Amino acid sequence: METLECIKSRRSVRKFLDIPVEAEKLSNILEAAQNAPCAGNLQEWKFILVTDKPARQKVAEACLEQYWISSAPLVIIACSDPSKPKKFYDEAGERFAIMDASAAVENMLLAVHDQGLASCWVSGFEEEMLRREFNIPDSVFIIAVLPIGYPDEKVPVPPKLTLENITFISSYGNRVKDIAAYMEWYGEHVQKVIKKGKELVKKFVKKLGE
Numbered sequence: 600m601e602t603l604e605c606i607k608s609r610r611s612v613r614k615f616l617d618i619p620v621e622a623e624k625l626s627n628i629l630e631a632a633q634n635a636p637c638a639g640n641l642q643e644w645k646f647i648l649v650t651d652k653p654a655r656q657k658v659a660e661a662c663l664e665q666y667w668i669s670s671a672p673l674v675i676i677a678c679s680d681p682s683k684p685k686k687f688y689d690e691a692g693e694r695f696a697i698m699d700a701s702a703a704v705e706n707m708l709l710a711v712h713d714q715g716l717a718s719c720w721v722s723g724f725e726e727e728m729l730r731r732e733f734n735i736p737d738s739v740f741i742i743a744v745l746p747i748g749y750p751d752e753k754v755p756v757p758p759k760l761t762l763e764n765i766t767f768i769s770s771y772g773n774r775v776k777d778i779a780a781y782m783e784w785y786g787e788h789v790q791k792v793i794k795k796g797k798e799l800v801k802k803f804v805k806k807l808g809e
């Protein structure tokens with residue numbers, strides 16, 4: 600699947616077929632996480648793989664009784680230990696730990712979708728319950744629970760904010776009124792820059808020949 604197509608067509612799925620996830624696909628999902636960007640390449644992310652049914656049911660309970668979660672044959676609990684990032688970056692280390700693991704989670708969601716599987720980022724959970732059931736230390740952040748499996752539902756695109764709503768030009772709050780008009784202007788601007796660059800190269804080559 601093309602990368603952009605994968606990003607745009609990924610949806611949160613909450614109903615799964617009773618078919619296990621192949622080992623090769625799971626490896627690809629973990630490798631996608633492994634290759635996420637991260638602050639200082641510290642790679643402070645950890646993943647708990649949960650496959651047996653009673654444990655998946657415990658996850659569902661801990662996730663505020665979202666019982667659909669246990670229908671997924673595989674659940675990954677994504678965690679991040681901020682202790683190393685904090686040593687390198689002081690206070691910012693905590694934020695970086697969350698950001699790193701979040702980037703890894705998005706990579707995983709895309710690898711899931713790219714391989715014909717489906718998932719849903721779940722962060723509605725009772726932390727203490729997850730810690731207790733899966734031995735997660737108090738010092739470690741729980742970033743997301745990812746139920747993964749073959750989809751048993753087709754999910755429509757949920758309402759999305761417009762690009763005009765989420766895009767500012769040069770300064771926070773400076774909205775684009777018409778994104779299509781802006782893109783037209785931007786395209787022309789890029790063409791001008793390219794033309795100028797080509798002219799400079801031509802001049803340079805001509806000078807070299809003199």
Ligand SMILES: Cc1cc2nc3c(=O)[nH]c(=O)nc-3n(C[C@H](O)[C@H](O)[C@H](O)COP(=O)(O)O)c2cc1C
Pocket residue numbers: 609610611612613665719720721722723724754757
């Ligand atoms: C931080 C975060 C927490 C979320 N928690 C839950 C959750 O607890 N339960 C759930 O069903 N979906 C959860 N979602 C999924 C969102 O509801 C979903 O991504 C959003 O509605 C957009 O839909 P889409 O993923 O299909 O584009 C969460 C997503 C994020 C990023």
